[in-house]
Amino acid sequence: MESDVQYRFDRMTPLTWAFGALIALLGVLGVYMMAVHTRNYPLLTVFLYSIPSNCAIAIFPHEPVLVLYGKTVNLWKLTAVATLGTILAAYLDYKFFSPLLNLSYSAKYKSHRYYQNAHNWFYKIPFISLVVAGFSPIPFYPFKFMVYASKYPLWKYLSAVAVGRFPRYLYLSALGYLFQIPNWIIFGSFICMFLMVYYKKIISWIKKGFVLLSRFARGEKIRTGDRMSKNITLPMALGIAARTAKNIIIKRPICIALEVTHNCTANCRHCDKGPKVEDFQKTPEEYARICEELSPAIIQIAGGEPLLREDLPDIVRALHRRNRPPYLVIVTNASLLTKEKYLELREAGVRQFSISLDFPDERHDQFRRIPGLFKRLEGLVPGLLSLGNGDITLNTCITRDNYPYIKDVARLATKWGAKLNFSSYTDLRTHNDSFNLRHPEDTSRLSAIIDDMYRSSNGDYRSVMTSEKVLRRYNNFYEVGRNIPDCKTGEKFLIVNPDGRLTPCAMFIDERYDSHEELMEKFATNNACGGCYISIRANTEKPVWELLADNLRALRLSASDN
Numbered sequence: 001m002e003s004d005v006q007y008r009f010d011r012m013t014p015l016t017w018a019f020g021a022l023i024a025l026l027g028v029l030g031v032y033m034m035a036v037h038t039r040n041y042p043l044l045t046v047f048l049y050s051i052p053s054n055c056a057i058a059i060f061p062h063e064p065v066l067v068l069y070g071k072t073v074n075l076w077k078l079t080a081v082a083t084l085g086t087i088l089a090a091y092l093d094y095k096f097f098s099p100l101l102n103l104s105y106s107a108k109y110k111s112h113r114y115y116q117n118a119h120n121w122f123y124k125i126p127f128i129s130l131v132v133a134g135f136s137p138i139p140f141y142p143f144k145f146m147v148y149a150s151k152y153p154l155w156k157y158l159s160a161v162a163v164g165r166f167p168r169y170l171y172l173s174a175l176g177y178l179f180q181i182p183n184w185i186i187f188g189s190f191i192c193m194f195l196m197v198y199y200k201k202i203i204s205w206i207k208k209g210f211v212l213l214s215r216f217a218r219g220e221k222i223r224t225g226d227r228m229s230k231n232i233t234l235p236m237a238l239g240i241a242a243r244t245a246k247n248i249i250i251k252r253p254i255c256i257a258l259e260v261t262h263n264c265t266a267n268c269r270h271c272d273k274g275p276k277v278e279d280f281q282k283t284p285e286e287y288a289r290i291c292e293e294l295s296p297a298i299i300q301i302a303g304g305e306p307l308l309r310e311d312l313p314d315i316v317r318a319l320h321r322r323n324r325p326p327y328l329v330i331v332t333n334a335s336l337l338t339k340e341k342y343l344e345l346r347e348a349g350v351r352q353f354s355i356s357l358d359f360p361d362e363r364h365d366q367f368r369r370i371p372g373l374f375k376r377l378e379g380l381v382p383g384l385l386s387l388g389n390g391d392i393t394l395n396t397c398i399t400r401d402n403y404p405y406i407k408d409v410a411r412l413a414t415k416w417g418a419k420l421n422f423s424s425y426t427d428l429r430t431h432n433d434s435f436n437l438r439h440p441e442d443t444s445r446l447s448a449i450i451d452d453m454y455r456s457s458n459g460d461y462r463s464v465m466t467s468e469k470v471l472r473r474y475n476n477f478y479e480v481g482r483n484i485p486d487c488k489t490g491e492k493f494l495i496v497n498p499d500g501r502l503t504p505c506a507m508f509i510d511e512r513y514d515s516h517e518e519l520m521e522k523f524a525t526n527n528a529c530g531g532c533y534i535s536i537r538a539n540t541e542k543p544v545w546e547l548l549a550d551n552l553r554a555l556r557l558s559a560s561d562n
Contacts (some may be wrong), residue, residue, distance in 0.1 A: 050085025134164020257308025320349025423535035490524030
């Protein structure tokens with residue numbers, strides 16, 4: 001038996017993603033050629049169509065197509081071209097899915113006995129198994145999975161694909177040539193094969209359509225977001241995705257922090273807010289105008305403590321757009337939050353409440369310097385979550401004081417039914433070095449904690465929204481001497497101050513600009529700072545594919561709360 005233990009990767013490289021993009025591009029081109037140029041370029045069409053019909057995520061059958069073209073095209077040429085297209089699909093699949101299935105954080109399945117048993121059986125006669133599966137009607141997907149997961153030699157895999165698929169394609173082509181099967185029968189078989197695979201999904205679509213039609217007939221409101229979490233509808237989710245994509249292209253911020261006050265009810269040890277200051281606050285309408293110009297996908301309404309603003313519900317109402325971005329988040333220590341205030345803010349348009357939690361017990365009171373705060377959260381958070389909206393996220397800033405206890409915080413979040421997001425401490429705001437993690441003594445310990453959290457299968461840490469990649473980047477920030485260059489502040493995120501002027505980030509609070517263009521010109525284009533890696537930076541600077549994957553995971557977590 002061949003071993004695959006040595007194959008582990010920490011990340012997907014740009015080249016790997018390029019192979020994935022090429023699969024998608026050629027797949028779309030193959031479907032286009034089949035739909036538009038069915039007769040014009042038969043061999044080219046078959047070659048390209050062989051990719052979407054034979055790749056690892058194929059959704060179209062290849063059998064009817066070969067029977068169709070076998071009626072009119074030279075059998076040997078047709079078979080050779082289809083085989084070459086399939087070999088290309090297998091090559092691209094291998095280059096993309098092998099690294100994907102062997103990432104250090106995605107290969108947990110290899111310790112499962114089902115995988116190990118399948119691995120043992122496959123490696124008794126791997127080449128012959130692939131040839132037989134390639135020729136026969138046996139589903140080929142399980143064999144592909146074993147090839148990519150175990151890194152079976154590429155040349156052997158491609159050889160097996162060629163040896164198995166060539167006679168299969170010749171047989172199918174010969175059926176069309178010998179029997180001249182009518183096109184309507186071939187087309188009908190295509191539809192039947194498609195339905196055999198996707199009938200459950202199609203039936204669910206039909207049922208949903210009938211539900212919507214019946215509601216319409218009864219004069220009821222048609223709600224397109226019924227299957228989504230209560231704190232995000234389908235139109236909102238699509239709007240956030242579209243706004244994010246647009247802003248990435250035109251280099252506008254994905255997320256902004258609207259700090260409606262710099263005053264706070266706490267005096268946290270890791271923060272520079274607390275003492276009362278004059279912050280020249282703007283009106284709700286003025287904030288709405290500023291945010292409309294910036295047009296972010298997400299607005300974090302923060303402070304200080306935003307609940308100190310008596311007009312906070314009015315600010316939310318001014319920013320809220322029904323079923324459209326921006327997605328509104330309140331960032332609070334919850335010292336002033338009540339059920340009544342929660343309901344008022346939710347009615348106004350808030351869709352997520354991010355509540356700070358630094359420790360899983362009364363040490364949180366000492367860190368925030370608010371006596372009794374943890375006990376208050378113990379009753380408040382589960383009580384608000386019992387309303388069924390799934391809109392409470394706990395936010396933990398990782399410091400040298402609390403990192404040994406983040407697993408306990410995660411277990412507590414799971415117990416309460418909340419989600420959990422992590423950020424990392426920086427001393428740029430407080431100039432207090434004592435909360436920075438030390439390398440290697442602290443970073444090695446945190447790395448082991450991360451291993452435990454993301455390898456666990458008992459569900460204790462299912463509340464964690466922060467991806468393993470981001471959490472490891474927080475740790476890497478300290479490993480490399482607290483400097484990660486190429487900060488995208490201004491382009492991906494920024495702060496709107498209480499006075500309405502723009503600041504690149506919380507580390508440069510005295511840098512004030514009157515417009516996004518001025519901020520970009522005078523600060524962002526010359527910014528050489530890499531001295532923080534807080535949550536808003538980490539989550540907006542992700543690669544596009546990672547941003548998409550993590551947001552889909554966040555949506556699933558939100559939906560599971562209901």
